[in-house]
Amino acid sequence: MRQRDTGKIVILTGAGISKESGLDTFRDPDGIWSRVRIEDVATPEAFVRDPVRVHDFYNARRERLRAGSIEPNAAHRALARLQADWPDDVLVVTQNIDDLHERAGTTTLIHMHGEILQARCQACHAVSAWPGDMTMESACPACTQAGDLRVNVVWFGEMPFEMDRILEALEACDLFVAVGTSGSVYPAAGFVREVRMIGRAHTAELNLVPSEGHSLFAERTYGPATQVVPDFVERLLNEGW
Ligand code: BV8
Secondary structure (H helix, E strand, O other): OOOOOOOOEEEEEOOHHHHOOOOOOOOOOOOHHHOOOHHHHOOHHHHHHOHHHHHHHHHHHHHHHOOOOOOOOHHHHHHHHHHHHOOOOEEEEEOOOOOHHHHHOOOOEEEOOEEEEEEEEOOOOOEEEOOOOOOOOOEOOOOOOEOOEEEEEOOOOOOOOOHHHHHHHHHHOOEEEEEOOOOOOOOHHHHHHHHHHHOOOEEEEEEOOOOOOHHHOOEEEEOOHHHHHHHHHHHHHHHOO
């Protein structure tokens, strides 16, 4: 076991960590992709073909996220506590586009698939806060150009954000943890392989059920994130790994 005061930790999170806060996952039986096709709402081609449909898809999810009942849960709070106790050693890399990690207090955070509460202007490339609905008539707060705004998320076929910084952290880490992700979307699903190839870090999966990459993890714990994540963090803080 590594003592608690050493070691860099990278924690990858997916939609499963936000499920108990009331947000849908993607690939569960009642998930988002059971109701709508990726090709229709989550690719650049879809946005060119039918921008109104794509705007409506994200407007509905943004409205859901901003409903009063959606709050960070015990799993988000446990990761924020870990980072508060080890401020220089914990990086959270989330595939999620919600703001629940921030609202739980996590500060060192990478949204590799972007953020639903942001807009990106295709004319001036400025990224702006965007809490409300977005339409074809919406104007960029930076350049005032209307009709060139898109939600600031990474669609399929687009390069995830901050990949250099993520890969650097994976190379330097001593513990890699995946929380609430099915391990079905790349390059995120390949991170555990990157870490294993380097050969130093311990790897742990915390999920409701085994992910597609479950066999690649040295340690695997299954159950709802609000139970398994606080327990895991408690153990880390008291015993290390
Ligand atoms: C790219 C943002 C290249 C928008 C999303 C090999 C290598 C590289 C790429 C590929 C490759 N093979 C295929 C590809 C292409 C593609 C891909 O991976 N396709 C898959 C379907 C095979 N990847 C891409 O296109 C990526 N881009 O590769 O670019 C490139 C190179 C050069 C230049 C330019 C480009 C971009 C991928 C990002 C797409 N955007 N989202 C939005 O949110 O609308 S991805 C989408 O899936 C989600 O956003 C989410 O981020 C992601 C992963 O889903 P999960 O978070 O894991 O959610 P899921 O529902 O699947 O699983 C939830 C889990 O939680 C389950 O296991 C469940 O059991 C568990 N759970 C449920 N309840 C609980 C729980 N766990 C704990 N507690 C609970 N209570």
